[in-house]
Every structure is written in structure tokens, then in C-alpha cells.
Amino acid sequence: MLGLKKHDTQLLIIVICLALFAPFLLNPFPADSAMAQFNAGYPDLMQRFAIFGIFAIGFNLLFGLTGYLSFGHAAFLGIGSYSAVWMFKLLGYNIIPGMILSVIVSAFFALLIGYISLRRSGIYFSILTLAFAQMLFAIAYSDLIGRFVGTPITNGETGLQVYNSDPQFFHSAAKPDIPHLFGQKMQSTYTLDVGAWSFDFNFGYYFCALVLIGMFYLAIRIFRSPFGLMLRAVKSNQQRMNYTGLNTKPYTLAVFVISGMYAGLAGGLMASMDPLSGAERMQWTASGEVVLMTILGGAGTLIGPVLGAGFIKYFENIFAKINDNVLHSWFSFLPDGIENFMVTLVHPFVGKGWHLTLGLLFMMVVIFLPGGLVQGAEKIGATFRRKDGKSDDAEAKAAKQRNPAAE
Amino acid sequence: MDAIILQFLNGLDKGSAYALIALGLTLIFGTLGVVNFAHGAIFMIGAFCSVTLQRILTLSSETLSETEKDFLGNPLKIKTPYVESWFGPEVGASIIDWAVPLAILLAIPVMLFVGFVMERGLIKHFYKRPHADQILVTFGLAIVLQEVIKYFYGANPIPTPAPSAFVGSFDFGPLLGLDSSLAYPYWRLVYFGFSALIIGAVFAFLQFTTFGMVVRAGMADRETVGLLGIDIDRRFTIMFGIAAAVAGLAGVMYAPINSPNYHMGMDFLVLSFVVVVVGGMGSLPGAVLAGFMLGILESLASMNEIKNILPGIDQIIIYVVAIIILLTRPRGLMGRKGVMEE
Numbered sequence: 001m002l003g004l005k006k007h008d009t010q011l012l013i014i015v016i017c018l019a020l021f022a023p024f025l026l027n028p029f030p031a032d033s034a035m036a037q038f039n040a041g042y043p044d045l046m047q048r049f050a051i052f053g054i055f056a057i058g059f060n061l062l063f064g065l066t067g068y069l070s071f072g073h074a075a076f077l078g079i080g081s082y083s084a085v086w087m088f089k090l091l092g093y094n095i096i097p098g099m100i101l102s103v104i105v106s107a108f109f110a111l112l113i114g115y116i117s118l119r120r121s122g123i124y125f126s127i128l129t130l131a132f133a134q135m136l137f138a139i140a141y142s143d144l145i146g147r148f149v150g151t152p153i154t155n156g157e158t159g160l161q162v163y164n165s166d167p168q169f170f171h172s173a174a175k176p177d178i179p180h181l182f183g184q185k186m187q188s189t190y191t192l193d194v195g196a197w198s199f200d201f202n203f204g205y206y207f208c209a210l211v212l213i214g215m216f217y218l219a220i221r222i223f224r225s226p227f228g229l230m231l232r233a234v235k236s237n238q239q240r241m242n243y244t245g246l247n248t249k250p251y252t253l254a255v256f257v258i259s260g261m262y263a264g265l266a267g268g269l270m271a272s273m274d275p276l277s278g279a280e281r282m283q284w285t286a287s288g289e290v291v292l293m294t295i296l297g298g299a300g301t302l303i304g305p306v307l308g309a310g311f312i313k314y315f316e317n318i319f320a321k322i323n324d325n326v327l328h329s330w331f332s333f334l335p336d337g338i339e340n341f342m343v344t345l346v347h348p349f350v351g352k353g354w355h356l357t358l359g360l361l362f363m364m365v366v367i368f369l370p371g372g373l374v375q376g377a378e379k380i381g382a383t384f385r386r387k388d389g390k391s392d393d394a395e396a397k398a399a400k401q402r403n404p405a406a407e
Numbered sequence: 408m409d410a411i412i413l414q415f416l417n418g419l420d421k422g423s424a425y426a427l428i429a430l431g432l433t434l435i436f437g438t439l440g441v442v443n444f445a446h447g448a449i450f451m452i453g454a455f456c457s458v459t460l461q462r463i464l465t466l467s468s469e470t471l472s473e474t475e476k477d478f479l480g481n482p483l484k485i486k487t488p489y490v491e492s493w494f495g496p497e498v499g500a501s502i503i504d505w506a507v508p509l510a511i512l513l514a515i516p517v518m519l520f521v522g523f524v525m526e527r528g529l530i531k532h533f534y535k536r537p538h539a540d541q542i543l544v545t546f547g548l549a550i551v552l553q554e555v556i557k558y559f560y561g562a563n564p565i566p567t568p569a570p571s572a573f574v575g576s577f578d579f580g581p582l583l584g585l586d587s588s589l590a591y592p593y594w595r596l597v598y599f600g601f602s603a604l605i606i607g608a609v610f611a612f613l614q615f616t617t618f619g620m621v622v623r624a625g626m627a628d629r630e631t632v633g634l635l636g637i638d639i640d641r642r643f644t645i646m647f648g649i650a651a652a653v654a655g656l657a658g659v660m661y662a663p664i665n666s667p668n669y670h671m672g673m674d675f676l677v678l679s680f681v682v683v684v685v686g687g688m689g690s691l692p693g694a695v696l697a698g699f700m701l702g703i704l705e706s707l708a709s710m711n712e713i714k715n716i717l718p719g720i721d722q723i724i725i726y727v728v729a730i731i732i733l734l735t736r737p738r739g740l741m742g743r744k745g746v747m748e749e
Binding site: 123124144291360366 | 442726
């Protein structure tokens with residue numbers, strides 16, 4: 001289907017199902033039950049799932065295929081956001097021009113940064129991208145360009161947002177005052193009540209989800225193309241590629257730009273959901289986050305980054321909500337002394353301590369499962385197949401060929 | 408003119424911190440071949456050694472005052488630190504006053520221990536893994552250490568004063584024959600002197616002791632040293648501990664300059680990596696040189712005269728210089744051929 005092999009078609013269908021039925025899948029608990037706090041099916045969070053999914057897919061194209069570890073990818077996300085907000089300011093709230101500009105501008109920056117950074121590899125490349133990203137962050141945070149030009153470009157600490165006094169060339173009274181797609185508001189939500197359950201269908205989310213599916217399809221095509229094969233060859237032995245007389249730079253630069261465009265698109269979408277943009281989106285911790293997502297899900301695999309992004313964003317939200325009261329109610333079946341002990345024990349890992357859990361989890365994954373969640377699932381799958389008595393050797397070999405990173 | 412000298416001096420203490428952290432990073436990289444993203448966290452733990460010792464020393468017993476009363480008429484509670492009741496009020500008070508320098512004594516064993524545990528427990532298993540994996544696992548470790556500190560000490564910076572003997576400033580004006588005064592805080596002078604001492608000690612240790620000779624030989628050709636029957640791994644573990652202690656001590660003494668908070672390590676780490684790369688991966692003199700150079704440049708760029716022409720340049724100057732240097736001298740200022748070039 002669509003020029004894909006059977007296995008890839010299955011992956012694509014899985015992602016399509018996950019994306020389209022997310023409002024149901026993420027709201028498994030009735031709205032007024034005690035478990036409702038584990039529901040993640042509200043529009044804001046679902047939009048973030050899709051947006052960070054796109055961001056991680058793009059990062060994975062670079063890191064998973066070529067092995068170049070960029071520590072400054074959030075810069076492109078921020079650039080995308082700023083460009084989109086500028087389009088809102090100048091042209092009006094329709095999101096299409098904003099998204100187009102965000103992709104173009106981030107591609108331009110990626111070309112510039114990639115051209116310089118890709119002269120080096122390994123740790124030098126990581127540090128160079130980090131240095132560029134921190135520089136762009138500093139420029140955005142103190143609005144350096146704006147101070148030269150005289151008008152705020154990034155609006156410094158406050159962040160860029162749309163004001164009533166902005167020109168908004170194509171804006172008219174009939175059009176909504178929030179981001180929209182040809183009149184259809186991003187915020188509009190239809191709530192479906194089925195018995196005790198309630199499901200939110202948000203237009204903004206579905207827009208992000210469609211973009212995600214499109215971008216996922218594109219990523220599959222890149223993975224399976226001769227171009228993708230060339231990038232993998234660069235990863236496994238760049239020196240040998242050079243000795244055969246091949247200049248690898250155009251290939252790596254091309255994928256760096258593509259990956260930057262993915263990040264810019266994600267940034268543009270982020271601004272389309274909530275029309276403001278701040279410098280903190282570009283900080284290196286944000287770049288670290290996308291690295292975490294990709295590694296956690298499984299670098300070099302197709303579906304890994306999407307799973308990783310969903311996993312991190314879900315638990316970030318859910319863990320942050322767990323406070324001592326919730327813990328007490330969980331352990332209330334235990335005798336008092338043990339209950340308090342358990343609460344004290346778990347307390348540092350939840351709520352505000354969620355980053356501690358994330359850090360530990362991330363270390364565990366890097367140490368024991370370098371292929372991420374996808375590799376974990378494959379291992380479990382292989383164990384079950386062995387029990388069935390089928391020969392799993394061929395399967396494992398195929399899995400390795402699909403996913404050279406998971407070794 | 409005097410403004411330039413003052414900024415130059417200001418740059419020295421920041422440069423000292425960069426140089427010390429970069430020195431430790433380079434030691435680890437040169438000996439073990441590991442890129443340690445958790446090194447900033449070690450610097451932060453050092454700073455929190457100061458905080459901890461200060462807290463321990465000010466642990467107090469509470470007694471009710473017989474004469475004084477608070478505004479409700481209840482007897483006033485008086486806190487007496489145990490140190491004061493043990494050693495007498497004057498000696499006790501001066502011990503508390505000198506908490507930060509005393510923390511060095513606490514920090515050395517603590518940092519060596521942290522270093523050994525990190526190396527034996529985690530990093531040892533990553534020698535044969537790709538550099539990307541090393542970066543990732545130490546990055547995770549840095550997050551964990553940072554969050555643990557945040558859990559115990561909270562998210563706010565904790566002021567840690569220097570001994571009162573060093574409060575105040577030294578006037579460089581008359582010394583340099585200038586008319587105007589040129590005040591420079593004593594503690595920053597102390598910090599600079601202390602870092603120079605440590606840098607000198609590390610170099611002397613590597614240059615003049617048998618242990619250092621073996622380590623240098625191991626940096627040059629690990630395999631051959633191993634074939635000579637020397638247990639190079641154990642020595643490298645000790646070097647990791649020493650590198651951790653260097654960064655930790657840099658943190659201990661830095662506490663009065665900037666109140667320690669849990670993310671100070673990360674803030675310094677990014678810049679220290681830039682310093683290491685600019686100096687040349689694996690080159691110890693390069694790390695020190697680049698550390699001071701970038702620290703001073705950063706501080707010169709924050710002068711008002713320069714800021715008026717190029718606003719905000721102080722925040723990006725380091726990165727701009729780093730990018731220019733890496734493009735013109737791809738191996739850094741003093742980098743050797745063949746290091747990190749696979």
C-alpha cells in the first residue's frame with residue numbers, strides 16, 4: 001500500500017489508529033471516577049503528544065539514521081514557533097502561512113548550522129550544535145536582533161505574542177480571533193458523552209494528528225529509500241564511505257535540514273495551538289528532552305520516537321499530579337506505620353520529583369535496553385515465540401536488519 | 408583603562424571555575440576516553456558540601472532565656488550552636504565563620520568517594536560503548552544527581568557567606584599607580600589563588616610523580632602500559648576520583664561567589680564543554696588556557712562601553728568565539744591529531 005512493504009504498512013496503520021482513536025484510548029476511565037486523574041484525553045495534552053511525536057520523528061531521522069547526536073535541536077522548534085507567530089502578527093490567524101514560513105525559516109537555519117557543524121563528527125558535532133543552540137537561545141532571550149532593528153523580533157523574556165495593534169493584513173471581523181484553519185477554530189472541541197465516559201474531539205488535535213501521520217509516512221519513505229540506506233552506511237562506517245570516493249557531506253547535510261524542518265513544523269504547530277512563543281522552548285534542556293524521547297522509544301526504529309514522545313509527555317503529566325494525598329489513598333490498605341513509610345518512600349519520585357524518575361528510567365534504558373522500548377517489546381515478543389516452539393532465529397535476524405541500532 | 412583591568416580581574420574567577428571543571432573533564436577524557444556529562448553535577452555537589460558543612464556547624468540546641476521575653480511575654484528561645492557550647496563562644500563562632508574553607512576537608516573524601524563510585528559502578532561498563540551512549544548515560548546521571556540535590560536542599564539558591572575576614576574589597580588602584588580606586592573582592596582573589604594552586608598541583612602530580620608518569624604513559628598508549636604488567640585500570644579509577652575532587656573543590660570555593668542552586672552544575676557544564684573543545688579535546692594546558700581566555704572574554708564583553716555598541720554580546724561571545732576557533736582550528740587551540748576523530 002502506498003509503496004510500502006507489508007511490515008511498514010502495518011506500522012503506519014498502527015500509528016493511524018493510535019492517532020485517530022487517541023481521544024478514546026487516552027480516556028479509559030469514567031470522568032467522575034477516582035481513576036479519572038489518569039485520563040490524558042484532554043485537548044492540550046493530546047496536541048502535545050502529536051507535536052512532540054513529529055519533533056521526535058524528525059530528530060530520529062538525523063540521530064537514528066546517521067548517528068550524529070545533535071544537542072541543539074530545540075533551536076529549530078523555537079525558530080518555527082517564532083516564525084509562525086510572526087505570520088499571525090502580519091497576515092492574520094490562519095495557520096497555513098505560519099506553518100509554511102516556520103518550515104522555510106527553520107530549514108534555512110538548519111542549512112546554516114548544519115553546514116558548519118557537519119564539518120566535524122562525534123562529540124565535536126554535539127558540542128557545536130549545542131553551542132549554536134545556546135547562542136540562538138541567548139539571542140532570543142535578550143532579543144538581540146530586535147535591539148539592533150528597533151522593533152522587537154523575539155520580544156525577549158516576555159515572549160512573542162499577537163497584539164490588537166498588529167497589522168494582520170488578511171484579518172477581517174468575520175474571522176475568529178484565535179488561530180484557525182480557513183475559519184475552523186483550533187480550539188473548537190466536541191465533547192461526546194457515553195454513559196459515565198466523556199471524550200473530547202478537538203479540531204486542533206486532529207489537525208496535528210493528520211500532520212503527524214503524514215510526517216510518519218514521509219519518515220518511512222526516507223528510511224526505506226536509497227538515500228536512507230546511504231545514511232545508514234554513513235552511520236556504520238563513514239571512513240569506508242569516504243575511501244570509496246563518496247562525499248558523504250551532502251547526504252548528512254540534507255538529512256540535517258530535513259530533520260530541522262520537522263522540528264520547525266512542530267514549532268509552528270505549537271504556536272498554532274497557542275499563539276505565543278518564548279525563548280525557553282529553545283533552551284538546551286528542551287533539546288535534551290527530545291533526545292530522551294527518541295532514546296527511550298528506540299533510536300533508529302520507526303515507531304520508537306512516537307512511542308517515546310507519548311510515554312514521556314503522558315507520565316510527565318500524570319506523575320506531576322500525584323501528591324501525598326493520592327499516595328495515602330493508594331496505600332491506605334496497609335497498616336498506618338507501613339502506609340506512612342511507603343508514602344515517604346515513593347514521595348521523592350512523584351509530583352515535583354518526576355524528573356528524578358525520568359532520569360533513572362533513562363539511565364536504565366541506556367544501560368540495559370539501548371534499543372529503547374521497541375527493543376524491549378521485541379525481546380518480550382521473542383520470548384513468547386520461543387515458547388510456541390517456532391523458530392525465532394529468522395525473526396530476530398529480520399528484526400536486527402530492520403533496526404541495526406538495537407544491538 | 409581601569410574598567411578594562413577590573414573586568415579582566417572579574418574574568419579571572421569565572422575563568423578559574425571554567426578552567427578547573429574543564430581540567431577535570433579533560434583528565435577523564437584523556438585517561439578513560441569517556442565524555443562525562445555529569446561533571447557539572449560534581450561541581451554542584453562540591454558547592455553543596457559547603458552548604459552542608461555550614462548546616463552541620465550551625466546545628467543548635469535551644470534553651471529558654473531567663474531574662475529576655477518576646478512580645479507575647481513568653482521566654483525567648485535562644486539557639487546556641489553545639490560547636491559554640493563545645494569550644495567556647497569565640498572559637499565556635501570563628502569555626503562557623505570559616506565553614507566554607509573548612510568544607511574543603513569534607514569535600515575531598517566525599518568527592519573522591521563520589522568519583523570512585525561513579526567510575527566503578529557505572530562508567531566502567533561504558534568504555535566499549537559508543538561515545539553517544541556515554542554522553543547519554545552521564546546526561547541521565549546528571550539529571551538524577553541534580554534532582555536528588557533539589558529534593559534535599561530545595562530549588563532556591565542558598566546563600567553561603569565567605570569568612571568575615573575576606574568580606575570587603577582589595578583596592579588595586581594605588582598598587583597599579585592609578586588615581587581612581589579599583590575595588591576587587593578579597594574572596595575572588597582567594598578563589599583565583601586557590602584555583603591556580605590546584606591547577607599547579609595537578610600538573611605537578613602528573614609531571615613529577617611515578618603515578619603521574621604511569622598515567623601519562625597510559626594516556627599516550629594504554630595497551631603498551633598494560634603489556635608492561637601495570638594495572639592501568641586501577642590508576643585510571645584513581646584519576647577519575649582526582650578529577651571529581653578537582654571539580655568538587657572548584658565548587659566548594661565557588662559557593663560564596665554565587666549562591667549554590669541545584670542547576671548551577673548544568674549551567675557551568677555547557678560552557679565547560681565549549682571550553683574543553685576550544686582548548687582541544689584531551690589537552691590539559693589547552694583546557695586551562697581556554698578556560699581563562701573565555702572567562703576573561705565573557706567578562707570584558709559585559710563592559711558597558713561594549714554593550715552600548717553591541718547589546719547583549721556578553722551572552723553570546725563565548726559561543727561566537729568557540730565557533731570561529733573550531734572553524735579555523737578544527738582540533739581546538741592545543742588539540743592533538745588523532746583524538747576523537749573516528
